Amino acid sequence: MTVLDQRLSHDDASDWEASAPDVEPTAEWAAEIRRLADARGATLLAHNYQLPAIQDVADHVGDSLALSRIAAEAPEGTIVFCGVHFMAETAKILSPDKTVLIPDARAGCSLADSITAEDLRAWKAEHPGAVVVSYVNTTAAVKAETDICCTSSNAVDVVRSIPADREVLFCPDQFLGAHVRRVTGRENMHVWAGECHVHAGINGEELSDQARSHPDAELFVHPECGCATSALYLAGEGAFPAERVKILSTGGMIDAARQSQARQVLVATEVGMLHQLRRAAPEIDFRAVNDRASCRFMKMITPGALLRCLQEGRDVIEVDPEIAEKARRSVQRMIEIGQPGSGE
Numbered sequence: 001m002t003v004l005d006q007r008l009s010h011d012d013a014s015d016w017e018a019s020a021p022d023v024e025p026t027a028e029w030a031a032e033i034r035r036l037a038d039a040r041g042a043t044l045l046a047h048n049y050q051l052p053a054i055q056d057v058a059d060h061v062g063d064s065l066a067l068s069r070i071a072a073e074a075p076e077g078t079i080v081f082c083g084v085h086f087m088a089e090t091a092k093i094l095s096p097d098k099t100v101l102i103p104d105a106r107a108g109c110s111l112a113d114s115i116t117a118e119d120l121r122a123w124k125a126e127h128p129g130a131v132v133v134s135y136v137n138t139t140a141a142v143k144a145e146t147d148i149c150c151t152s153s154n155a156v157d158v159v160r161s162i163p164a165d166r167e168v169l170f171c172p173d174q175f176l177g178a179h180v181r182r183v184t185g186r187e188n189m190h191v192w193a194g195e196c197h198v199h200a201g202i203n204g205e206e207l208s209d210q211a212r213s214h215p216d217a218e219l220f221v222h223p224e225c226g227c228a229t230s231a232l233y234l235a236g237e238g239a240f241p242a243e244r245v246k247i248l249s250t251g252g253m254i255d256a257a258r259q260s261q262a263r264q265v266l267v268a269t270e271v272g273m274l275h276q277l278r279r280a281a282p283e284i285d286f287r288a289v290n291d292r293a294s295c296r297f298m299k300m301i302t303p304g305a306l307l308r309c310l311q312e313g314r315d316v317i318e319v320d321p322e323i324a325e326k327a328r329r330s331v332q333r334m335i336e337i338g339q340p341g342s343g344e
């Protein structure tokens with residue numbers, strides 16, 4: 001049975017809401033994906049946390065912001081975004097005239113879901129005049145209520161760009177917020193208590209154990225990790241030399257890997273990141289601080305779901321034009337400040 005037949009045997013409407021059938025990511029599957037993408041005039045984008053087979057078949061692999069920019073510039077009229085829902089929404093916000101598809105619209109994000117537009121409106125009402133800074137991992141509706149979006153690369157610059165006497169509401173990630181508050185020393189900055197279940201699961205204890213058992217390794221930490229504070233603390237204690245600790249966005253990790261002289265690097269973020277790091281610097285031994293740090297939402301984009309997406313042209317991402325217009329303004333401000341570099 002070919003991969004095409006496997007999918008077609010499941011195309012009854014009642015199956016649609018269910019998960020796509022399992023399909024082995026064989027060479028035949030990859031060829032079929034490429035054929036269907038060409039037939040549909042689509043460009044395939046894959047986030048760094050996607051399954052290796054999805055990353056390998058995509059036209060571009062990267063972080064959420066880089067991919068949204070590629071989507072906006074791509075000559076193709078259709079974008080297939082292999083990532084989670086808010087990322088595909090951001091691509092749609094920046095490319096309103098293109099068709100944006102996601103292989104499984106149920107792929108959410110626990111961090112983006114930790115604040116709703118209603119929550120944010122209520123928080124703003126408690127702090128009139130405050131400037132709202134939202135990390136890019138938010139829904140379009142939250143971005144529409146936001147003054148400036150930020151990535152982990154430019155969060156510090158974004159907060160520094162706000163006059164010192166204005167209160168700042170930072171959401172939704174408490175670890176990134178704590179990192180920014182520490183670096184800027186800003187006291188009138190309020191941080192929403194949201195977190196990502198994957199990053200929060202990478203804790204300081206595991207990091208300390210790994211630091212002690214790999215004394216010569218470098219350490220790449222994503223600032224959303226629960227261990228970012230521990231990494232800085234360990235560096236301060238001398239357990240991990242400060243110059244070997246790098247707090248980096250996912251895009252920044254790839255650049256740092258290419259420049260690193262280290263033989264071994266410990267990586268504190270979602271495990272899908274290891275695939276691109278190993279491709280960028282095959283001579284380095286990259287190891288996960290927590291090899292269970294896998295995002296179940298990212299992994300909903302299976303080979304079968306991608307095949308179904310290209311065959312049936314679903315799921316389509318729609319953003320209300322009024323919300324998209326307001327959200328676009330906060331995303332544009334993000335792009336204008338500092339080095340937005342990369343999102344998650």
Ligand code: SF4
Nearest residue numbers: 109110111196198295
């Ligand atoms: S790893 Fe966390 S922040 Fe990233 S998509 Fe998954 S749930 Fe969201």
